[in-house]
Amino acid sequence: MHHQDDSTALIPPYGGALVDLLVKGEERRRLINEAARLPSIRISTRSLCDLELLATGAFSPLDRFMGQRDYERVLHEMRLTNGAIFPIPITLPIDAGALVAGSNRVALHDARNNLIAVMDIEEAFTWDAQIEARIALSTTDARHPLVSEMSTWGKQYISGPLQVINLPHYHDFVDLRRTPAQVRQLLDVMGFANVVAFQTRNPMHRVHEELTRRAADRVGGSLLIHPVVGMTRPGDIDHYSRVRIYRALAENYYDQHRALLSLLPLAMRMAGPREALWHALIRRNYGANHFIVGRDHAGPGVDSAGKPFYGPYDAQELVAQHSAELGVTMVPFTELVYLPERQEYVEASQTPEGARTVAISGTQVREEYLARGRPLPEWFTRRETSEILSQMYPPRHQQGFCVWFTGLSGAGKSTIAEILTVLLLEYGRQTTVLDGDVVRTHLSKGLGFSREDRDANILRIGFVAGEIVRHNGVAICAAISPYRVTRNEARKLIGSDRFIEVFVDTPLEVCEQRDTKGLYARARRGELSNFTGIDDPYEHPIDAEITLNTVDTTPEACARTIIAYLEQRGFVWDKLGAE
Secondary structure: OOOOOOOOOOOOOOOOOOOOOEOOHHHHHHHHHHHOOOOEEEOOHHHHHHHHHHHHOOOOOOOOOOOHHHHHHHHHHOEOOOOOEOOOOOOEEEOOOOOOOOOOEEEEEOOOOOEEEEEEOOEEEEOOHHHHHHHHHOOOOOOOHHHHHHOOOOOEEEEOOEEEOOOOOOOOOHHHEOOHHHHHHHHHHHOOOOEEEEEEOOOOOHHHHHHHHHHHHHHOOEEEEEEEOOEOOOOOOOHHHHHHHHHHHHHHHOOOOOEEEOEEOOEOOOOOHHHHHHHHHHHHHOOOOEEEEOOOOOOOOEOOOOOEOOOOOHHHHHHHHOHHHHOOEEEEOOOEEEEOOOOEEEEHHHOOOOOOOEOOOHHHHHHHHHHHOOOOOOOOOOHHHHHHHHHHOOOHHHOOEEEEEEOOOOOOHHHHHHHHHHHHHHOOOOEEEEEHHHHHHOOOOOOOOOHHHHHHHHHHHHHHHHHHHHOOOEEEEEOOOOOHHHHHHHHHHHOHHHEEEEEEOOOHHHHHHHOOOOHHHHHHOOOOOOOEOOOEOOOOOOOOOEEEOOOOOOHHHHHHHHHHHHHHHOOOOOOOOOO
16 A cells, blocks of 8 residues: 555555565566666665565555655654554665666665565655654654664665565574464464453563463453564663573463464664554554553663653553554553562552562662572572573673773873773783774774764774673773764664773863874864864763773773772672672
8 A cells, every 4th residue: 555645545454454565476586587687775674674564564554665755744643644543654764875876666685685675766855863863752862772873874765665575584483483464363263352462572571471461361362472573672682582581481381272472573663652552553463452561661761861761651651542543452561569478479559458579670680680690589580581591691790891981082091991901801801902093903994084984983893892792702992982872872782781981081181281193283283184172073971881080090090990890790700709
């Protein structure tokens, strides 16, 4: 269905006839041959997730990346031009100049150059990342993961009919990857008129079991456990570990005739209330008519000022507001508490007066149990879950982390990093130092000092550091990294819980006095352009984990301040081997 028609008579009911853009048979073979002669565009992982869900009908009634009229109306009214609710922009960004002049038909490939689809381009229009973020996400704060990502997207959106030749090919959990039509068929076999869907991007614990069972009982129906395995919030537990947990629970602790586990290759936006409404719409297309909405559903955490991006119940209110039109009843995530004397979970509002309750927060799971190598209690989580999480999260002193130094040239970053490296070796932590000057000689050779080249340099450092940390190594990065947005992108690449930003807060005049290479003097004379602090800005961190003063403090004392922080976080043990 094309959505440039304002008529509402064409809107199918949500969960009705699903879009199917897959081309088969002789037509598919013809398209493959044609695509080899067409201009090619490689699309991002996010766009690939979107394209797959467009192709299979998960975004029905949407059948393409949005054109400008749909895009504008979705932004401002959360509706397509034909009136159908759709709260999230689904767009295909490309770099300006990526289109071949005179060609209105392109082949879309994934990052590995696998052919995915052919698009007839009907529209190409420019967009503004700040405007889209402000309206769709209700924030332009770069600590929101999508805000910082959007700044790296191409400046044009393209739209037009799609002919999908190949869906992405997966090798993992193949039996759990199903299209909306396949899920609906399996739910129909279960025979329940009502289906409640559960969205998750985190491990499931005993409280989630209780919640989902009670929700299915309340509606007298079946349960669709539908975790996201596309793009989630940076730093989330990888989907391989999570799906192992979901599968163990589904096979051992749920009624196989009433509960279905299936995976959703969705690229989340972490857009809070709008995203919750979008999740409900998607689950309607998979056959659910009830949807569990949690507290701060799809929230990305806190902003640069330490405040939550969205209100705790905003998502529940928005889904409930549109429930009748979508045909999806909002089921709130009711707070449950555990009564150890009765060995059961009860709703918090029904806790007997004076009864003792116990609880473990997500922070406690990470900091007091997994980080210290302690098993999680069985009243909180199943043994299978605890074992998988322990494999994924070794004790904190065995985990990787990154110390990211930022500050002006001459601030003292490299000197402190060198001392810190020696101290970490004393603690038995092997380190890799990624110094800005050294990286530019090797990894980033050829890059200049424009904003684009500086960003590319920092993101390369962030990528390498992320790989080191992922394999439980220690990365020490010392680069000016002048822009907040790019530092936040590096934080995302590495993982917020393992990223320690160290702001070496040395005044410009002190840095100039220390300048043995004469770079500041050359910049003052106009011999060097785009020099940070002179004719290019340095954006001070707003919420760095550590801020150092090198005017009144020696480099060694600064390095030991970092060590003390790492000890407090549990990343290093003291010399006696105690935490």
